[in-house]
Amino acid sequence: MNSVTLNSILRFVSLVLLQGLVLNHVNFLGYINPYPYILFVALFPINNNRTLFIFLAFLLGLGVDLFTDSGGIHAAASVTIAYIRPPILKFSFGTIYDNQTIKFSQIDVGSRMVYFSILALFHHLILFSLEVFNFSDIILILKKTLFSSIFTIILCTLFSILFSPKRK
Numbered sequence: 001m002n003s004v005t006l007n008s009i010l011r012f013v014s015l016v017l018l019q020g021l022v023l024n025h026v027n028f029l030g031y032i033n034p035y036p037y038i039l040f041v042a043l044f045p046i047n048n049n050r051t052l053f054i055f056l057a058f059l060l061g062l063g064v065d066l067f068t069d070s071g072g073i074h075a076a077a078s079v080t081i082a083y084i085r086p087p088i089l090k091f092s093f094g095t096i097y098d099n100q101t102i103k104f105s106q107i108d109v110g111s112r113m114v115y116f117s118i119l120a121l122f123h124h125l126i127l128f129s130l131e132v133f134n135f136s137d138i139i140l141i142l143k144k145t146l147f148s149s150i151f152t153i154i155l156c157t158l159f160s161i162l163f164s165p166k167r168k
Contacts, residue, residue, distance in 0.1 A: 008044065008045070015037040015060070016064060019035065019037040019067065020064060024064075028151065031143075032144070034155045035074075036152055036159060037064055037078075038078070038123050038156065039159055040057075040060050041078060054082045057081070057082030058078065061074040061079065062075045077130070080126050081122050084122065088119060092118065109157065112160055116157060117153050120153050124144070124152070125141070128140075128141045128144045128145050
């Protein structure tokens, strides 16, 4: 087992446990929750098996769903962002993605925030649309999406800075 695989396993387990045991109970202002477990999808190695990646995203969301008893909405949102990640990577990083040479520890914070922002907004829009599941509550869905995304983006950026290998 190489270090990349071990890193991915540790990230998967720690993010599901952090989300399930700690962050699901935050509920800031009654409706704002951070969902930094999407970091697993965001930071998963780019040149790995895409089918395996989407399956792991499903397991990630299912793990969070088991903690929250939410009926699969996290799994659906996680699979969706895993599926649409390639065009988001291309938009966020351009030629670095085309050459398959992205190393998140070497990318500037601004580009990381753009990438995390797009993923978080898509994830949260899908998550809260499925949670509320009523078009007449579109303002509530958008409000929850926006504010939870801001909280998630800040946490994802902080985690990616704190836990990334230092540049040489």
